[in-house]
Amino acid sequence: MRAAIYNAYGPPEVLKIQDVEQPLIKDEDRVLIRVHNASVNVFDTLYRRGYLPTRLDNGFTKPKNHILGIDVSGTVEAIGKNVHRFKIGDHVFGSCFGSHAEYVSPRENSLSLMPKNITFEEAASIPCAGQTALQALRNVAQIKQGQRVLIYGASGGVGHFAVQLAKCFGAEVTAVCSTSNLQWVKELGADYVLDYTKEDFVDNGKKYDVILDAVGKRTFFSCLGSLTETGVYITEHAIYPKYHPIQLMIGSLIGRKKAKVHLTKPNDRDMDFLRSLVEEEKIKPVLEKCFSLDQIVEAHRHVESGHTKGKVVLEVKTG
Structure with missing residues (x-):
């Protein structure tokens, strides 16, 4: 699968698009998602730069985790045997690490069904923020x-x-x-x-x-x-x-x-609550711009400028 990879801390240019191994569902409560969209957050730029507090869990000299991204929207392609809330083909959104890639495998309790009245782009902007x-x-x-x-x-x-x-x-x-x-x-x-x-x-x-x-x-x-x-x-x-x-x-x-x-604590209850507010049209995400995965460097530059209006997302799925 294609993913935005960084092997060293530094400016946006350390990010490269590479082919990497697709994740497997190793745990019984995980869901394999084909990523449609993912947000780019300040969180991602801090980890990429190697901001000192982030190095405590991601390595002092070089990153241990090479794929950024903490928000996702996409389609369920496989489920672990203990997953009961979702089925193959469901459209979901939620929190997970490594979403700047074509596939991710988050735990069931970090996801929710996608609101029926918004797009994948809009859904990907919601979880973290x-x-x-x-x-x-x-x-x-x-x-x-x-x-x-x-x-x-x-x-x-x-x-x-x-x-x-x-x-x-x-x-x-x-x-x-x-x-x-x-x-x-x-x-x-x-x-x-x-x-x-x-x-x-x-x-x-x-x-x-x-x-x-x-x-x-x-x-x-x-x-x-x-x-x-x-x-x-x-x-x-x-x-x-x-x-x-x-x-x-x-x-x-x-x-x-x-x-x-x-400190934000992602969970399915809050994701379900946000989904209900969106479907009731009590809240709505505002998107400033959608970049392709190949434009990951430009997306980071934009978010790092500090003047984002609403949210910035990546278009990961093609075809």
């Missing part, structure tokens, strides 16, 4: 109806799902993004939109129950004055770890305000 936003708001912040929620980086992959999910939970949502993204983020349901190039939300005097930093550009300390007395600041552990130990330590000492670090 959608679950990150969902778990941050529902599990970590324990969001409640009527709360004021601010999403910083509202036009990005995690951010644009967070805007929609916060509205589903009945919150009043303020979305922070750049000038060119204000209108479509407003159309996602945000009650207020702020242009960070023209104003800083910390200067507007408003207090928020939840501040979700979806792009790692703010710190807990910079947001303190904008949190309510029991407010929660959240950022994502897997991508933005620079200030985390300090934020967690000091954040636990500053009154009742909290600094939380979120």
Whole structure:
């Protein structure tokens, strides 16, 4: 099978398309999927570059895992004997490592049936970003109806799902993004939109129950004055770890305000929940661009620029 391979850490050019051995279903709870589409996430660019925290599990001098990708949509081609939720021919989407290839074999409990009202491209954009936003708001912040929620980086992959999910939970949502993204983020349901190039939300005097930093550009300390007395600041552990130990330590000492670090935990229950929201048209993925697998270098460059609008996906299946 064809796959995007990297054998050394470095710039996007270390990625090459090569023929590799197709995965086998070695475990009884695994599913063999022919990949139609896969997302390109910031996660992938950090692993490719050899960002120090990622080397802890992927090798210090060179990568142990040579195929990137953590989101997938595709068709089930084979199942292990203990797989009961899926059958051959099902269209599925979910989380798995190594999805920048023609075939993957994730475990059953990381997948869901694909929503009936969206394309493979759209489905592939949901798993990582959608679950990150969902778990941050529902599990970590324990969001409640009527709360004021601010999403910083509202036009990005995690951010644009967070805007929609916060509205589903009945919150009043303020979305922070750049000038060119204000209108479509407003159309996602945000009650207020702020242009960070023209104003800083910390200067507007408003207090928020939840501040979700979806792009790692703010710190807990910079947001303190904008949190309510029991407010929660959240950022994502897997991508933005620079200030985390300090934020967690000091954040636990500053009154009742909290600094939380979120590590996404993929699971089938959350995938099923997101599928139901998509089918009920309560949330929708926004795709900026779809690259072919052969354009993997260009896709990484684009995501690494830090200005993605919604999600970027790969077209893997041909013919």
